[in-house]
Structures are given as structure tokens and as C-alpha cells.
Amino acid sequence: MNHALSMSRRTVLQAAGSAVALPFFDSLGFGRRATAAPAAARPKRMVFLGFGWGVTNETWFPDGKQTGKDYTLPEGLKALERHRDQFTVIQGLSNKFANEAHWGSTFWLTGANRYGEPGKSFSNSVSADQVAAAAWGDQTRFASLQFGTLDAGNSGHGPGLSLAWDSRGRPLAGLDTPVLAFHRLFSAEGTSLEERQAALTAEQSVLDAVRADASRVRRGLSAADTDKLDEYLQSIRDIETRLAKEKQWLTVPKPAPAGGLGAPKEGVAGKDEIKVMYDILVAALQTDSTRVITYRQPVGTLLKGLGINVAPHDMSHYQPGERMDASKKRDATQSELLAGLLDRLAAVKESDGTSLLDNTTLVYGSNIRSIHYLDNCPTLVAGGGSGIRLGEHVVVPDKTPLANLWLTLLNGAGVKAESHGDSTGVVKDLFT
């Protein structure tokens, strides 16, 4: 029966061909929204795109004196001209604890103090995307997805496995190639329901076994010693949460990728890699597989693919000449890719006639401004998901915590949070 259901969904999709305006779940009356009034607000989504090494200071930021709607898009953002009404550029934000000039992503979404926990040389706290994931995650197959790249080590992101850090400040792993991301989202398990049920049961018995060993080791440890073991036990519980969720979704087949997206090729890198990831990102949101996505992007392979023979770190320390040219080229290419992503998000129509972009908060930025500067972090927010004013250049007071923006966006998107990281309030300037 489930098989039949799956077939019928596929058939519907195929019949619709690659028409992107397919309100997938709505047409099938899926889940709780089956009875929802057509006018009900579409679910909110959040997307964070982090690009490690900063930008070219001279050519990426709009003129600080031109604020509001009337501002000139600088060279580095020129490719986004056709979308200028759909995003806002914000200057003046920074992360007060940031002190590592090569860590563009580690604390970007968390606003944590590295030395915040006594006795530890490194600590972090929950990232903004995971706050949203905690609020919305039970609605979708994946509470959140972390996209990444095999090139992360070369791209100025700093420690971490993705942009995301869980509620205990531990790094969350990412899907580091388009192939992995695609298969996680769209590939059928290829086995029968019974087999998958058996597999889940087997996984549970594995967890029961390692838990039994954990309690042996834990016995007799002093209080201070149990900390690390508790981390392990928590990891078991996290897997169990995932298993429970998988059980819940066991009878719901994975959707077909929206928009006729095919499985990506192995080994794509650089510009193509980002482009394919963006396609997968749109498809993931479009099929409502998740509502929260972060993407830690490649910089090294991007440069290489552009034929730029400058190491990413060297590029970030640009000087007039070859390195600055490389830095500008990188900015322009990234903006061009982002413009393509916004095209796609704007083109996907939802059941109420709004676009996917209208319901998405998309953040694009880094914790590094350029070179070794960690203030005025490059920040661009697109989409109507949080209800902030769009189409503007906003300059907030210098050193306003980045976490204030995350709090603002979370609240704007309907996620209740009183504070985030080192936030001191919301950025009121962003609302009318």
C-alpha cells in the first residue's frame, strides 16, 4: 500500500513534468495541512550561507552615507541588481568575542565566547539555525540540513563541522558533497518497509549495547569525569531521536526532487559545486523536506575553478594587484551565484500565490570582514520570511552584536526566543 502511495506521488510529479509551480504536499492533502484553510500562512524557512574568508572591503560594501532605499550597489554586489528589492544589506554588525582572524564561521551564528566555559580552551553555543530547527523541526522529515564542502579546511571557516552547533555547543556534521546531500534528501532506501523496520530495530539494539558499555565505564567515575561520558550518552539519545523520527516517517516515501533535478555527478567542485548545492537547497525547501538549511561554502575550489592561482588565505590578505583581483572576482562570482539562487526561490510559487522567497529568511555573510578584520561583518538578508524591510542599505551602530540580528530574524519568523548568544536586543531599524 505504501508502495502504491509512493508510485502515485511520483506519477503526479512526472505528470507535472518540470513545472516548478507544484504545491507538492498541498495537492496531495498531506498531513496536518490537509484541513488548513487555503489562506493560512505558508510555513517560514531559514537559510544561512557562510563563505568563510571575508570580502573585498573597498568594493563589496555600499557607501556608508547612502542608506535607505536610495543606495548604489557596489561592484561586488552588482550581480544582485535585479533582486535589489528583495534583500537588505546591513553594516555595523560584529561578534564581540571573535578574536581568531581565520575563523569565518565558527562563531558566526552563535555569538559565543570561546573562553566562556572555565577550564576549557574552546567552547561554543547553539547556532541561530538550530534555534529555528528546534521550533519547526517536528514538521518535516529533517529538522534541519547542514550542507558543506570537502574544501572547508581551505576556506577560512575555522573549527566546526558545518555552520551549525547544537544546543550544547557541539559541532553538527554536514553533508559535504552535493551527492551526499541529494541522496539524503531524495534517494529511496531501496528496501521494503519490513526490511527498513528491521534495520531500525537492529540500530536500536546496537545503541542498547553501547549504552550498556557506557554505564560500565561511567560507574566509578568522579563527577568531573562523567562530563565526557555524558556527551557520549547524549549522542546516543540524539541518534534515538533521529530513529524515532525515521520511524514516524517510515511510511512516507521520500519525495522526488522538485523541478526535475537529477542526481549530481561525483567530484563537482568550486562554482559548479555551489550552483548544484543551491539547486538541491531549493528542491529541499520546495518539497518541504526541511525548513532550516545552512551551507558552509567552498572558497579554495571556487578560486581554483575560476582559474585563479592564489591560495584562499593569501587572497583574503589582498593587496592591490593579483590578490585583490582574485578577491573581487570571488565576490562577483559569489554574488552571481546568489542571484541565481534568488531567481529560483522567487520562481517557486506556493499554494497561496506567494513565492518561496517570500516565506524564506536567507542570510549570506561571514564573521570575517576582510583581511584580519572581524568588525562590520559582511551581512546580506534576503526574502520575506522575517518581515524585515527589504531593498535597503541599513547601517546600525558600530559593533552591534550579530546575535541581535539573529534574534531579530528568529522573532520575525515567529520563533520565540528572548536572547541569542551575546545579544543585547533586537535590531529595531529593520522594521517599519
Place this chain on the structure above:
Amino acid sequence: MGWGMATAVAAAATAEVNSSHRAFFASHCMKCHSEKTQEGGIRLDDLPLAITTIETAERWQKVLGVLNAGEMPPAEEPQPKPDAKLEFLADLSQALAAARKAIGDQGQVSLVRRLNRREYRHTLRDLLGVEVDTSSLPADTGTGSFDTIGSGLFMSSDQLEQYLAIGRTAIAAAASDWPKPGDTKPERKTERREVETAARKQIEGLLNGYFLGGFRKAKEWEAAGADPDKTKDFGFPDKHEAKFRIQAYENHGPYLEHFLAAPHSDKGAWLMYAANNHHDTEAITIPPAAPPGNYLLRLRVAAAADAPQVRRFLEMGTKGSKDDPRSDFETIEAFQVTGTIDQPQLLEIPVRVTASGPRTWYFREKRYNDGHADHFQNSLDKTKNGVGRDLALWIDWVEWDGPVPSGTPSVVYEQVFGGLAKKGPEGQIVRTILRRFGKLAFRGATPANDFLDRLVTVYETRRKAGDEPLVAIREPMAVMLASPGFLYLADPLAAQPDTERDGDRNDGRNDNRDDDDDQNTRRLSSRELATRLAYFLWAAPPDAKLLALAASGELRKPAVLAAEVDRMIADEKSHDFAAGFTHQWLGLDRLDFFRFDHQLYPDFDESTREAAKREVYETFHRLLADNRDARQLLKSDDVVVNGLLATYYGLDDAGTPVTGDAFRVVKLDPKSPRGGLLGMAAILAMGSNGERTSPVERGAWVLRKLLNNPPPPAPPNIPQLARLESKPVTTRERLRMHQEQPQCAQCHRSIDPIGMGLENFDAAGRWRTEEKFYGRGWVVKDKVAGKVVQQSWPIEPAGAFHNGPSFRDFYELRDEIATAHGDAFVRGLIENLFAYAIGRPVSFADAEAIEAMSQSAARDGGLKSIVQRLVASEEFQTK
């Protein structure tokens, strides 16, 4: 000065702002920031001088920040005298640096820590005899401390799943060696290939087909009047293509013809140097039909008689993707070619074929992984010989041989499956197998009963799913490799009696538990001691001998313990300690940060950089193994190099060339700048950006690592010295800006002179006497091509330590460091070894132990003695 220096460092570590600055503070801050005024909400009257909490540290940090930025005192207020400001800033920075270290150390430090990625890989290797790919796990490095520091080793659900997946792969790989009923030994085969036939065919095809064929057709088209509308008659879509094919032949054809006409190309194949499609790599492929196992690759190779020494190296590597044979070459190792055409050399290289790993290995001349570099080098030679890069390396034939029997039967198999009763309940046998395996995997600890119960359930689940017993058993074994007993170094119950006594003989002896009941500072059990020792000196688990000595309690005897340390250092595995420790201690990861300019440093490619790193590890290891004085890292009359590095440095051994790929000791000429860390290419190249030297990086590194007197970390948001960037001025001139403002000068007056004293080494660590300023691009002049030198100046290394003696050149700088700062250096080394070995940063409580070890090291600085004393210390043997 040694002892005085050490005391000074200890005093600085008290993290207190000197009270002599009270007056400065009172006259410049208190007017606006007292209890009453609190301008801007900032109050400073209650700010304690002793920095003991994060909060105090942060408030002081802000004070430092506004003074550094020149924001305070406001411009309209009286300004402090530059001298007083400078002193205050210097003192405050020091105090904050000390506070960071101290405050970061507070709180309980746990004995429990996860195996880091290196240790995990080595542990699987020692346990199962397999090498597995662990790249899906976090590297556990990058936060600036050692990967043995427990607090930085996290666990997450994703990671736990990775451990399960890798564990399954590892067990499956190991199981491929287990004997199966009806097994026959795989037949060993040798397959040799004469390489010239295929190489000639490839190049002849390319030449006669694409290049010469296209050239002739295009010439015919030209002869027929070069009518742009008639190109199709000659096989070209348009005139551009026709003209391009003439050019293509003129550019590439002569090199291909040169290759075919080269002497000895009828008996072997030369390796070309140009990029795609040309015969620049030779491959050895072990066919899919050959079973996994150990194989030998052999090549008969020679170098051309006129090939320069730097071009006599062969590189072996793999290529990333099967789908794209042109994807990047990933270097594995470089080999020096000493053979001649008359007497070629036989290279024999062991490799391991796994079920999913590579089966093809590629060989090419050593060079940069960069097509631009190939093109550049090719053009250079072409300007001289009109053809292309001179042919340097020649291969007679290649072969593979295997699988080679491993000699020792699988240890795991014997110990886990050996001697079992043939009959009996399946559950009972499985239980015994799993308990035996658990004892091996858990470094001597016995798995608990309820754990075994659960594992048997896992086994039964696999059996029900249809697995054969020997297949089903793999799953619970893999699960053990993802369980805490394996992944964590924690052994709280080591001293408790075993409860498990069914089936198998129990040979676990109980440790003597110490009387000290305080859980937070108890002595390690013998087994914990064995484990700590093994992961310290091997980055791997204790072997059977060590565990036996722990079980019998013998390991507690100081003489036995010392003998074990000697034995472990003599073992091959201690190289993993030398590499793992020195790499992190000296911050060698910085070397991978930069792309080196292949035009300026054509020989400093990936293989040379790798050899340069190994020089650091091998030098450290030699001091350790031979118990030589650790101060020889500062100055030494010999070096540990291989043929590649000796060639790079231009060294010989009393007149005879240094050849071969093994690292060995080479005596230096007394006038050589090499010998000691400051003469090593890896260290010097780290202090550059791949293009130009960075005296600031070098100077700060010397202060941090050699003088054990770290400057405060570079503050963020400090502007780069961009003003003079593209102007042709000397480095010294560039750095003079540091002296212009007190906030810069307070650190740079210590850093810059040292860095300037090292200016005789270029960005790739070669000796130079001139600094050059290059323009963009390159030119050919007198048939020699190179970058355009716009201007050059003689290097002026002379300078003085801040508040210290002056030096005229590099040699005096090095000698001053070696003589006056030897004790400080050794203290820093001891502190780092201590943190690495025990798995936590050095805290105030350890000051006495560090002091004692430093004093002993002043008398006997042998590196092995230092390690021996560390292992013998109370701190090492307690948690």
C-alpha cells in the same frame, strides 16, 4: 641568564597588573570613570589589579582595547606620555596573556578523554592489522591546543555513527584475512611491462594524428590559397581552427619528435614534463582480478647524464577520481633517482591493495601540482633548446608482484577464535569470542556481562537476517569499536575484580589499588599508567608486553618503567609521537596555509615541503632516541636530512653527495647556517606568505617557541601595513611603521629585530644575501627567463634584542639564542610535553613540577632524560 629568565616567566604568569601603574590610571582614567562619575557606564575604581576571573579579564581587555585604539583618553583630555603609555600597555598585555592561560585552566580536569583521530587510526591498526580511512572524522586539531587535550575532544551523534561505519569497514577488512573453510592461498603473481611500446604508440599517435596530421592539412589549405570559405574541404570548421593547428604543431610537435628521437627511447620511456596527453606519467595498475593484500611495485629507472641534481626525483601518487584521469595528482612519496642509463636503479615500493582503495599508482618527475608551473618550466627550457623541458628521467620497465604473504597469521584471529570448542551452544561460543575480543579492544579491561548480553542480541539479529556465523560476528565486533570502552581512555574499574567468569579462562590480574581515596587526585592504576604511556610515546595502545607488566604490577617499579620508556622510544612507533607532537608544538600546520610562488621557488614543491617537515620530526626523534641535548634544536653541528633535502640545501657529507630517501645524520661545515630549528626550511617557510618573508611571523614564532616568552596575540582589527605595499622599499623600511605608534611598538620592538635577523633566508628557507623587489610577469633575458627584478638591496640582518644584546648577523643571533635562552627554551618544551602527555594544559598547580624538571634539564638536557623524568613525575602518574 637562564635561571633568571625562568623566574621572570614564572612571575609574569601571576596575571596581575603591576601596581606601579596606579598613578597612570588615577591621572588618566579616574576623573570620568570613578564610582561617582561612571561616564559611559564604565567604572574602573573597583577593577582589581589581580586578574583572576573572566569578568575582570574582560574589563581589562576593554581598557587595553580603547588605549590601543587611541580612543581613550579623549582627545580633549591631557594625553599620557608615550613612554608611560607604552610601559603600561606592555605590562597589561602580558598580564592578560598570563590570565588567559590561568583562567582557562580552572575547573576539574577529567582523566576521561576520547581517542583523537590519529590515535583511533593507530589503535585500529595495532588491534586489527588494517589501515582504514578516517577522513570522515573530525581532525581534532585547529583550536590551537594539542589534540590530546581532553576538553577539546567532542562527541556527537554524527560522529558516533561514523565510528560504527568505520568499525564495520575495519572488521570487514580484517576478516578478509581470516581463514575460511576450503580456503586456498591466493596465487602470487608477477607482471612486468616494458613501458616504451605503449609510450611510443601514445606519442606517435598524438604527433602523427592531431598535430602533424592537422598541420599538413592546414598547410595544404594555405597552399590552395587559404580561402576561408574552403576550410571544410580540409577538415576544419573555420580559418581560426586551421591556423590554430599550424600553431599547435609548431608549439608542441618538436617536443614530441624530440621524445621519439631521444636516445634509449627504444629500450625505455622518458618522462616528459609538459601537461595533458603527453607522456608525463607512468602508471602501474594491479588488475581487479588480483585479490586485496600486500603487493610490491618495482620500477627500473635512470636519470639522464646531464640532468641537474634537483631534477633526479621521481614522485609516486594517486589520482583523485577514476572518472577523470586528469584530476589532481596526489603525491604519496618522492624517490631519489641515482641510477644511470648504463646502470639503472631498481625501486621497490610496498603497497597495500584494499577492497575499495586505489589500484593504480602514478609516477612522474617531482614538481608542483600546478599546470601553470609545468607550463612555466617548459617555457624556460624552450627558450634555451627550442623544444621544451629537457628530458631527465627514464623508465626501463615496471612491474607488480603479489599478493605477498604477510608472514604472521592474523593475531586477532588466533587470539579471538583460536582453540574454541567445536561443539556447544552457539550463544556461549559467541559470548566467549566477544569477551576475548573485548579484552583486546579495551586495552585489557573486561567487557561487562550486560554489555555482552546486548552484543549477543546484535549477533542473533544478524543471524536471523540470514548471515553466516563468521559474518554475523562482525557486527557486534564493530559495535565494540564504537563503544566507550574502546573510544575513551578511561579505566575507573581497572582495579575492581572481574565479574565475568563463564566459559573462558580468566587471566585478568587485579591491580593494587592505591590507598588514596580522593577521586580527584588518585594515582593511576597500573593499566591506566600503561595506557597513558603508550598513547604518549606511540600515539597507539599498549602492546601485550606493557599490559602484562601492568597486570603483574611490575610496571610500578621505577626501573621497569624506565626500561619500558627506553624500549618504547626504540620502537618504530615512537616516530608517530615525534611527528604528532612537534607538528603541533611548533605550529607546522601554517606551512600548508600558503601557495608558494613556483616562479620564485621552483624547487619548493609539495614533496620538498613534506621532506622539510619530516626534517623537523626526524631531528626531534633523533635527539630523543639518542638522548641528545634538547638545546641542539637551537644550534647543532649536524642535520638530519635525506637526499632530497640535502640537494635542496646544497649539502654534502664531507665531499660525498648525500643520496637516498632515508633520513640520516650529516655533519655540517662550521660556516653552514643550517643545524637547529632556525636553519630549517619548514620553520623559515612558515614565516612567509609563500612569496615574501614575514619577519613579524618569524620573530613572534621565535619568541613563542624558542624564547618561551610569547607576545600577546595580534589584536584583531589592526590595519595591515598596506600603505607601502606595492612600493619598492626594503622590508626594514616597511616595518619601521611599527615603531611609529606606541600601541604597535610595545610588541614589535621585541618581535621585529629578531625577524630581521633571519632575513638572510628567503621565503622558502634558502640562503640569500640580497632582497629583491619583483614586478609582475617575467621576461627572457640572455636566453634566461625569470621574474623581473625591479630593485634589490643587500640584506642587513644586524639588530638587537629588546633590552638585550646586539647581534651583527644571523650567526650571532642564533648563538645568542642558543646560549642565553637555552633554559627558557627547554622549559617551554617541558611545558608542552607535559600538556601533550597528560592531556591538559599546564596549570598553576604544576609550577613546582615544571620547575623541578626544568632544573634537572639544566644539568642533563638529554631529550630522553626529559621524557623519563616526566614519566616518573607524580603528575604523570596521577590523575
